[in-house]
Amino acid sequence: MTLLVIDLWLILEKTLLIAGIIGLSFFIAMYTTLAERKVAAWLQDRRGPNRAGPFGIFQPLADGGKLFFKEEIIPLAANKFLFILGPALAMITALITSTVIPWATPFITKGGNVIPMQVADVDMGILLAFSIVSVGVYGIMIGGWASNNKFSLMAAIRGASQMVSYELPMGLALIAVLFMTGSLKMSEIVANQVQHGWHVIYQPLGFIIFFVCALAECNRTPFDLPEAENELNFGYHQEYSSMKLGFYLFAEYINMFISSAIMVTIYFGGYDIPFVNEASWGLSSFWMTVISFSVIMMKISFMLFVFLWIRWTIPRFRYDQLMNLGWKKLIPLALLNMVITAAVILWLNK
Amino acid sequence: MNITQILFWFLSVVAIFSALMVITSKNPVYSVLWLIATFFAISGHYILLNAQFLAIVNIIVYAGAIMVLFLFVIMLMNLNKETEPQKNRWLKMAGAVAGGCLLLVLVAALKDTDIKQQQALVNEGNIGLIKNLGKELFTKYVVPFEISSILFLSAMVGAVVIGKKE
Numbered sequence: 473m474t475l476l477v478i479d480l481w482l483i484l485e486k487t488l489l490i491a492g493i494i495g496l497s498f499f500i501a502m503y504t505t506l507a508e509r510k511v512a513a514w515l516q517d518r519r520g521p522n523r524a525g526p527f528g529i530f531q532p533l534a535d536g537g538k539l540f541f542k543e544e545i546i547p548l549a550a551n552k553f554l555f556i557l558g559p560a561l562a563m564i565t566a567l568i569t570s571t572v573i574p575w576a577t578p579f580i581t582k583g584g585n586v587i588p589m590q591v592a593d594v595d596m597g598i599l600l601a602f603s604i605v606s607v608g609v610y611g612i613m614i615g616g617w618a619s620n621n622k623f624s625l626m627a628a629i630r631g632a633s634q635m636v637s638y639e640l641p642m643g644l645a646l647i648a649v650l651f652m653t654g655s656l657k658m659s660e661i662v663a664n665q666v667q668h669g670w671h672v673i674y675q676p677l678g679f680i681i682f683f684v685c686a687l688a689e690c691n692r693t694p695f696d697l698p699e700a701e702n703e704l705n706f707g708y709h710q711e712y713s714s715m716k717l718g719f720y721l722f723a724e725y726i727n728m729f730i731s732s733a734i735m736v737t738i739y740f741g742g743y744d745i746p747f748v749n750e751a752s753w754g755l756s757s758f759w760m761t762v763i764s765f766s767v768i769m770m771k772i773s774f775m776l777f778v779f780l781w782i783r784w785t786i787p788r789f790r791y792d793q794l795m796n797l798g799w800k801k802l803i804p805l806a807l808l809n810m811v812i813t814a815a816v817i818l819w820l821n822k
Numbered sequence: 823m824n825i826t827q828i829l830f831w832f833l834s835v836v837a838i839f840s841a842l843m844v845i846t847s848k849n850p851v852y853s854v855l856w857l858i859a860t861f862f863a864i865s866g867h868y869i870l871l872n873a874q875f876l877a878i879v880n881i882i883v884y885a886g887a888i889m890v891l892f893l894f895v896i897m898l899m900n901l902n903k904e905t906e907p908q909k910n911r912w913l914k915m916a917g918a919v920a921g922g923c924l925l926l927v928l929v930a931a932l933k934d935t936d937i938k939q940q941q942a943l944v945n946e947g948n949i950g951l952i953k954n955l956g957k958e959l960f961t962k963y964v965v966p967f968e969i970s971s972i973l974f975l976s977a978m979v980g981a982v983v984i985g986k987k988e
Contacts, residue, residue, distance in 0.1 A: 554851075595951050599878045606886025610858070613890065617851065617897045625897060632890055639886075656952060 489591055493570050501725035502532040504776055511780040539718035547711050551618040558615025559712065559719035565608035566726040569601050572658045573733050576743050576765035580757040589761060590659065597656040598646065601734060602639070605689060609635050611723065612698065616708035627707040630791065631698030635689055637798040642685035644806035645678040648813040649738055662742035670746070672739040677809045679739045681802055686731045688798070691724060693783040697791055732775035736768060743768040830870060837863035850896045854889055861885045873950030 506521065506528065513520025524530040546555055576589040594600060609632045616628020649671050650656060653664045665671055672679045688695040699707030709720045736742060743764035750760070789797070840859040847853045861884045868877035909917075948954050959967050 594874065596874050596878045599875075599882070599952075603878050603881040603886060606882050609886070609890055610893075613893055613897070614855075617893075629894060629897065632894070636887060636890055 485587055486591060489589070493575070493591065494567055497567060497570060497726050497729055498722075500729045500772075500776075501722055502536070504725045504728060504780075505535065505721075506531050507776070508780050508783070511777070512784050515781075515784045536718070539715050542714040544714040544716070545711075547620060549620040550711065551620070554614050554618035555711075556716070558611055558618055559709075559716045559723070560611075561614060562608065562611030562723040563719045563726075565604055565611060566723040566730065569604045569608075569727075569730045570733065572597050572601050573730070573737055574658050574662055574742060575768060576761045577757070579761045588659075589765070593657060593659050595657060597658045598650075598661070598734075598738070599656055602643065602646075606636075606639055608727075611720075612708050615712070615720070619708075619711035621711050623704045623706075624708050624710050627698045627700075627704045627710075630704075631691060631708055634691075634695065634697060634794060634798075637795065638685040638688035638695075638802075641681050641798065641802035641806040642689070644803065644810055645675075645681040645685070646738070648675055648678045648806075648810045651810075651813050651817055658737060658742075661738060662744065665741040666744045670739065670741045670744075675739065675809070675813070677805065678813075679735075681806050681809065682735060682739070684797075684802065686735060687779070687782065688794075690727045690731055690779075692728065692779055694786045694789050695794060696788060697794060700788060728776060728779050729772065732772045732779065733768070735775060736771040740771050826870060829866070833863045833866040833870070837867070851893070854892050854896060857892075858885050858889050861889070868950070871950065872948070875950060875952045875955050 509531070510520045510528070512518075521528040521531045524534045546552055571591040572594065574588070574590040574593070578586045578588045580586050592600075612631045612635075613628050616624040616631070619625075649661070652668075652671065652674065653661045655661070655664075661671075687693075691698050698704075699709070704710075709717055712720060745763070745767050750763070755763070837860055840856045840863065843856040844853045844860065847856060861880060865877040865880045865885075868874070868880060949958065
């Protein structure tokens, strides 16, 4: 009698893929911190960090090393267990979100095995990513409350209500896309775009709403109210030091990377190369995988650049403006977009 | 024992343990966090039954939204061990008796149902997938579905009326 029936090859394949994606997330997040400072310097007519290595490319390593070796302070009145759980949760939820993203075309081995470049192509697809994002609020809330500091608590509650509010228009904007694909599976969302063209052409309003909500979900400017230093000192991570603070800041960059990847997959065709039919080139599946992966990474890098560009261009909203925008403007707009899309699809399929 | 059974027992133990922790924790914030753990374990059970949509919606709605509001209230009111009101002993005993009666009724009601003979479809059956579920909901069960959405609408209107300033 066998105790466990496990497909070892599948486990090996998925473990390698997961390790690769986590490594990639960390790598991209590391270099987004450098890119943020370089873009800021560029927009403000400065040079930016350029001491560590040529053009400052070792700067993220220096920053990370500094954070690791800093003294770690846990406030005496803090709830010690939850104080540690907060940044851990923020990091874990940021990393899990990438499970459903298809990174490249499937790789076919010589034996004929098809290895999809996606951790899990589940039927729920994009909803799974949404559920993890909605759980991501707890990292902020628990951290803010466990610090036992009024400013941290206020910032945590601000952050949580902001994230809960902006999930609604995000979901409504997404529904319009799902009308067109008829499936929640990420692989089918991409396949639909390869066939009929990118969704951003059909859903420009939906994309803008989704993008604004993604900015708010990642706590990025102009929605970075949870860390508004002029009202709340430093926000929900005020009491944090050393690598725990690093985890919060780093999780934000990973969230940016993953939300860029999700937006690229939903609206910009994922790994699809525009204007050409790459399937007719007759390349081997290995090269197709490599090319499609570099295409999606180029699109993601551009989206990340837009994130940084916005940060150094637009000032922060006031809190009531943020809530007005979310509830009174974005939700009606998203609903309108949804109804129009549904009507057009009905009319076309008549 | 195959992997489904192992997962079933693991999830059951997690669900029951964290449900017990919800009611035995002294700190209300811990109670809420254990309740979230319970929801995750129950979602795991849904996935074992291949009810994927239910599992995900359970996490989005309960763990992701409702529990956040619970935490808001508890954190803002700063409830903790010291502020928890101490009920007197008779009230506690009355609660135990009432809870025991409910348990008795539930056990008596479920004892003779034919659900015992029915095997749960583990990892098969496609009704839990979103396409089939949607078709069932909007054709066969459209009237109950619409009635419950009217219920939600009235709850929303009620919340807005209460929350609105004079």
